[in-house]
Amino acid sequence: MSNAPTPPAGVQKLTPELKAFIAEWKEKPGNLIMVLHRVQQFFGYIPREVAFEVADLLEIPLAKIYGVVTFYNFFKLKKPGRNRIQVCMGTACYLKGGEDIIAELEGILGVGLNTVTPDGEFSAEAVRCLGCCGLAPVMVINGEVFGKVKTEALQGILAKFRKG
Amino acid sequence: MGYKQYILVCGGTACESNQGIALFNALKSAVISNGLVNDVQVVRTGCLGFCEKGPIVKILPQDTFYVEVKPEDAETIVKEHIVKGRVVSRLLYDKKQSQINVGIEGIDFYQKQFRIVLRNCGVIDPDKIDEYIARDGYKALEKVLFTMKPQEVVDEVSKSGLRGRGGAGFPTGKKWSFAAAQPAGQKYMVCNADEGDPGAYMDRSTLEGDPHSVLEAMTIAGYAIGADKGFIYIRAEYPLAIQRLETAIAQSREYGLLGKDILGSGFSFEIEIRLGAGAFVCGEETALLASIEGKRGMPKPRPPFPAVKGLWGCPTVINNVETLANIPVILTKGGLWFSKIGTATSKGTKVFALTGKINNSGLIEVPMGTTLREIIFDIGGGIRNGKAFKAAQTGGPSGGMIPPQFLDTPIDYENLGKIGSIMGSGGLIVMDEDDCIPNIAKFYLDFTVDESCGKCAPCRIGGRKLLDYLKKICNGDGTNADIENMQEISEAMARASLCGLGQTASNPVKSSLRYFMDEYKEHIDEKKCRAGKCKNLLRYTIDAAKCVGCTACARVCPANAIAGERKQPHVIDKTKCIKCGQCFEVCKFHAVNRA
Ligand SMILES: Cc1cc2nc3c(=O)[nH]c(=O)nc-3n(C[C@H](O)[C@H](O)[C@H](O)COP(=O)(O)O)c2cc1C
Ligand code: SF4
Ligand code: SF4
Ligand code: FES
Ligand code: FES
Numbered sequence: 001m002s003n004a005p006t007p008p009a010g011v012q013k014l015t016p017e018l019k020a021f022i023a024e025w026k027e028k029p030g031n032l033i034m035v036l037h038r039v040q041q042f043f044g045y046i047p048r049e050v051a052f053e054v055a056d057l058l059e060i061p062l063a064k065i066y067g068v069v070t071f072y073n074f075f076k077l078k079k080p081g082r083n084r085i086q087v088c089m090g091t092a093c094y095l096k097g098g099e100d101i102i103a104e105l106e107g108i109l110g111v112g113l114n115t116v117t118p119d120g121e122f123s124a125e126a127v128r129c130l131g132c133c134g135l136a137p138v139m140v141i142n143g144e145v146f147g148k149v150k151t152e153a154l155q156g157i158l159a160k161f162r163k164g
Numbered sequence: 165m166g167y168k169q170y171i172l173v174c175g176g177t178a179c180e181s182n183q184g185i186a187l188f189n190a191l192k193s194a195v196i197s198n199g200l201v202n203d204v205q206v207v208r209t210g211c212l213g214f215c216e217k218g219p220i221v222k223i224l225p226q227d228t229f230y231v232e233v234k235p236e237d238a239e240t241i242v243k244e245h246i247v248k249g250r251v252v253s254r255l256l257y258d259k260k261q262s263q264i265n266v267g268i269e270g271i272d273f274y275q276k277q278f279r280i281v282l283r284n285c286g287v288i289d290p291d292k293i294d295e296y297i298a299r300d301g302y303k304a305l306e307k308v309l310f311t312m313k314p315q316e317v318v319d320e321v322s323k324s325g326l327r328g329r330g331g332a333g334f335p336t337g338k339k340w341s342f343a344a345a346q347p348a349g350q351k352y353m354v355c356n357a358d359e360g361d362p363g364a365y366m367d368r369s370t371l372e373g374d375p376h377s378v379l380e381a382m383t384i385a386g387y388a389i390g391a392d393k394g395f396i397y398i399r400a401e402y403p404l405a406i407q408r409l410e411t412a413i414a415q416s417r418e419y420g421l422l423g424k425d426i427l428g429s430g431f432s433f434e435i436e437i438r439l440g441a442g443a444f445v446c447g448e449e450t451a452l453l454a455s456i457e458g459k460r461g462m463p464k465p466r467p468p469f470p471a472v473k474g475l476w477g478c479p480t481v482i483n484n485v486e487t488l489a490n491i492p493v494i495l496t497k498g499g500l501w502f503s504k505i506g507t508a509t510s511k512g513t514k515v516f517a518l519t520g521k522i523n524n525s526g527l528i529e530v531p532m533g534t535t536l537r538e539i540i541f542d543i544g545g546g547i548r549n550g551k552a553f554k555a556a557q558t559g560g561p562s563g564g565m566i567p568p569q570f571l572d573t574p575i576d577y578e579n580l581g582k583i584g585s586i587m588g589s590g591g592l593i594v595m596d597e598d599d600c601i602p603n604i605a606k607f608y609l610d611f612t613v614d615e616s617c618g619k620c621a622p623c624r625i626g627g628r629k630l631l632d633y634l635k636k637i638c639n640g641d642g643t644n645a646d647i648e649n650m651q652e653i654s655e656a657m658a659r660a661s662l663c664g665l666g667q668t669a670s671n672p673v674k675s676s677l678r679y680f681m682d683e684y685k686e687h688i689d690e691k692k693c694r695a696g697k698c699k700n701l702l703r704y705t706i707d708a709a710k711c712v713g714c715t716a717c718a719r720v721c722p723a724n725a726i727a728g729e730r731k732q733p734h735v736i737d738k739t740k741c742i743k744c745g746q747c748f749e750v751c752k753f754h755a756v757n758r759a
Contacts, residue, residue, distance in 0.1 A: 030458035031458055032458040034438065034458075071443065071461065072441030074400055090363040091608075093363075095593070095599060127401070128362035128401075130177070131178075133519035134519070134525035135181065135215075
């Protein structure tokens, strides 16, 4: 549910802080996943240029990085929308209509899951249990939790996040 | 210390995301503006369990229990309850009460519960080590380090009868003894906080509400098996739990309860956090170790077991969060005390995340041997909207569906196994008559297929095939041969898959075929979904005798499939109907039939 920061524009490069983090972890065994978490926390995804840099700094093949990134659902290779929507599809939310929320959301956004809207404003993904099943069905936008969501309320909720 | 009253505010995920943070701040401001900062402390605790009625506020020392509290209520609570000593009846669970000390005694949800694991959740501020210590925290560690030999610790845990709460139920003492028996050298203690079941949050709540209990237990385990290093493998999706763990680790280091030469005993132990990255299979212990090593989380065949050859080839014990949270209590109160709770084969308590079509969703802890009926109807308050109970699923995607005839079965590892489910890690999902069994089996298979690591064929291919059959059946294209094939594939997957994911993935299918064959048959033979969930199988018709011709349905139908004159019976054109069900919802005269 990390509050994805707005990724900086232009070509993505490791910042001095990120480089320092990598240096700190370099000698620790099993560091790759922790490094990738930090990179994604900053950029909101794992930019290709940055993956090259990480491979260089950790002195590991690029293929190893992509092997790990593609195995784990949490890591994203595509830049998410300015607003990140997560719809819970855990069991409790599924039973209480999570699927209908997704269908309605796709209709409103005009794009499917895991795709950024043409204006760059939104992207939506399905996630597993967010840990507040009592509020099912649950949706999270930029870290803000919405419980007992009704499909009719979606337009209004999204409007709050739209620019302008 | 020295406060006259304490206002405990639930800081669990459900309450926090329901204006809980605003409530906490409002209470703090109200305490300040009423000049009570020296008398009243506002404390943010972990989940109190009754998430359904959140946000929860509890006031000590009176024990008053307020439910569904809003930020606007903060001023009233302080002015009335704290200042004037008058209960705010409208915020009580039973609004007819008027004494100041209305606690949880009258709330059915809390009866029949017994708290060992959750002993401190909702009682202490998880960010303050002193509050943990004030409730006997780190007493067990001290006792262990100064009065017990490692072998005695293992023996005490064995005597308790504690079994792993991560799902498989392996005796914890035995696991520790394997690792302890390995020659001295580098060993590791790992806490599994990956909590993969997609509808459960027991471990998360424990870590958020009482992180020190897990740290203390890991250190004790390290001492018992001869490990000086521990890892907590936790899902990155749990930022609050991670943050509380980081705080707790820093505090216990500062207090000399973690790190070099703990309390001057000569024993050293370090704990590091490692983040998971959203792969269910990484909850499986060998995959988890691969992930900590920074690799793709692929399971390995066992033996060798991790207790012999685990992390970086060293002996490693992996225990679940809830298993560990029991440990300090076992060592302070004794294995014998613990072994008296529960059933013949399953000792202690079990925490469940009770969710689904139940009146009181929440986090509960009950002694082993409690029946499903007690959990669902007494604690859970029965099924929502007076609907009929259909099934309960324990063990998440690895478990089975339990039908009504087993409501009175005492829950323990063996009994759940006998009826085709598993204890699992504690997800307990309740389904009612509106839920379609083949559809739910499809949901679980969708999950396991998505999460299969693909290493072995039975899981990779078998899971995909099961899912295809289930989709076919839910679409109305199923045949009786499909059922036989599903049964065969289920057996093969259970026998031949490499890891627990594949071995248990067919449990939802097997159990539902066993108990709910009639529903599968209806889908196949009559093309009917009695729950009305499988859209392709639905047919909407209008009962001319009941229809008054109000035109409501025709106006709402997005496909213009309904025609009729005002005040005349309407008709649905089957070829145009897209089965959205809106006419069914809108008709006030129950004239639209769905079959
Ligand atoms: C697919 C799969 C997923 C699992 N997920 C978890 C999990 O999320 N949490 C957990 O503690 N154990 C999980 N386990 C069980 C672990 O492999 C292991 O048995 C457990 O962590 C051991 O701890 P315990 O003995 O204290 O239960 C999973 C097993 C399998 C096969
Ligand atoms: S059973 Fe499934 S998850 Fe386990 S190793 Fe085989 S393919 Fe991977
Ligand atoms: S809403 Fe009901 S009563 Fe009204 S026209 Fe439709 S079927 Fe008839
Ligand atoms: S299933 Fe959605 S919050 Fe738990
Ligand atoms: S989150 Fe507050 S009671 Fe569970």
